[in-house]
Amino acid sequence: MPQDVNAVDGLDPPDLEPPDLDSLDGGSPPEPPGPDRAGLRSRLPELLWLHSMGIVLYWVHDASPGCEKTYQLIDVTAPLAERLVRLARLPVLRSMTRRLLAVLDEVLG
Secondary structure, three states, rough: OOOHHHHHHHHOOOOOOOHHHHHHHOOOOOOOOOHHHHHHHHHHHHHHHHHHHHHHHHHHOOHHHHHHHHHHHHHHHHHHHHHHHHOOOOHHHHHHHHHHHHHHHHHHH
């Protein structure tokens, strides 16, 4: 049976983060995280708490047998929340992250 040419045994997957070229060539050190990343990082516990409270509110009103719909909601939204946190680091989504945090500031006072 021929060996799969795409399979690489014993190797870890590649690091998907691009290297910081300035710090590699002895240039200036990398800049600290900007206000976008720091803002999200500091607000993440509150955002995850709000997600949890939304699940609890849904659970309180869930009339499905064995709270089946609540478990489905958790199964769908937990990976989505994790993915959104990872995507918020991308420069393309920084303005959207700022807007989301501004909306939460306005609504939650």
